[in-house]
Amino acid sequence: MLEDLGVTQIAERVQRGELSAEKVAEQTLGRISALDGGLHAFLHVAGAEAIEQAREIDRKRSRGERLGAMAGVPVAIKDAICTRAQPTTAGSKILAEYLPPYDATVIERLRAADAVIVGKTNMDEFAMGSSTENSAFGPARNPWDAARTPGGSSGGSAAAVAARMTACALGSDTGGSIRQPASLTGTVGVKPTYGRVSRFGLIAFASSLDQIGPFATDVRGAARVLSVISGHDPRDSTSLAAPGGDLEAACGRTVRGLRIGMPAEYFAEGLDAEVSESVRAAVRELESEGCTVHPVQLPHTSFALATYYVLATAEASSNLARFDGVRYGLRVDPGGAPGRSGASDLRAMYGATRDAGFGAEVKRRILLGTFVLSAGYYDAYYLKAQKVRTLIRQDFQRAFAEVDVICSPTSPTTAFRLGEKVDDPLSMYLNDVYTLPANLAGIPAMSLPCAPSRAGMPVGLHVMARPFEEATMLAIAATWEARSPARALRPPVAAAAPQA
């Protein structure tokens, strides 16, 4: 059955002609229409376009042309990534009607590799959130328990992959927005090294932290997608010609002799006991595969959350200034006679547009970011946080002088109930304590499933590595995956789906 195939298996079958891309697309769309009513993973399904793309791939093959690495593989795309002439809302009312006039670089690369874009996934508005409850279009749900969140902000992409509606998806990760939902839904999610993947066409949240990355049903699938979307792009001045070798081959590499660091700061107060034990069991298994395990110190970990909320909101307040009702998106003209009061008309239009277009969390972060950048507070908050960011980077540099990877939990708990934390911003932010240091340091990190909780909810193992050493990280992940008790598990909603 299609839902049992990973990215590499679908691509190989389509390349060999054992499966037609059109059949794959049809089955995928059937599965989405059967399952998504209960999950709300998608904000837009590109049915006709997907079928047309798939037919073109089949025609290419019948002409004898070689198909790319993503041959016929359906991909779900987080709605913060621009897709030409297809809705791209970033989960916001302010972009509800937006149809980008261009494709993001990652979309161009997926299309060039013969992938099929099947739709756009639900997310917290402008990627600000950890549950998708900040989506202007209603939350996504967790396929393991529909009363619970799939995490966020890339919760729709995570739910789509967990329910096996697609074998892979793209998300974006500013403080954990790929890894936390991957953890909560039992999927594989990778945040690449800052600069490995072009951000051109990603609707910006915090430019010095944002990075696009893959979700997949398995580690090798994530490695394949990451390879396809990686590489220098002249349209993103922060993208780099990344070294790092063959990421897929790394998935078969031995981990014997690799040194795993375990930071005490990541196993402290606030960590659920079952999550802790599940992660420790995974590390013990890696030890029996020939890794050595060492305690490491990341002493500034407890300052990461405060640092992140100053820097990310400051960057967001600047990035979101572009939504002003002039060039794209919503425009609200306030009441009153136009043209009478000069400059105040323009300012009133900005204010009315942004008040109507942005949700509460986005406003809260714009206000905080504007505050920490404002005269009199810049040094005390923004500059201070930039300096603490240096201390956090140095923690990792010192730790990675001693070890090759660092393992920890991805999220302190399993998926929480929708509504549980929505009225308490600070408690919601605490979801990301283990993931956001990697964004501040710019290092690669990923989450993959380890043994579920007794209630059957997924638990994520978090693996971090040195800049551009995704290969080492993936080798560790693939080794654990082959032994993980989570490997054969399927969420109830995926198992119960009718055959398309």
Next chain:
Amino acid sequence: MARPKIDRDVVLHVAKLASLSLSDGEVDRFAAELERIVAHVEQLDALDTRDVPATAHVQLESAPWREDVVRPGLSREAALSQAPRVESGGFAVPPFVE
């Protein structure tokens, strides 16, 4: 430094800087929430950072330069296609000169 009290006036000032028109209820709510969040951020004061350089960005120093050549951009039609209001081939805005 002494912590500033985040009250209605601070929120209204910051909202003006950020071009946000907030309702009265929003101003009260955000004042209370920002007060809590800023209190959490104050913990950074416990760290001595006098001799620590700031990190604005992790690896701009190693980013390659691109060729400085003219390349095609969006057509005027494409660039204007998403504008809420277009007049005489440009973005239309309310009058802003007295």
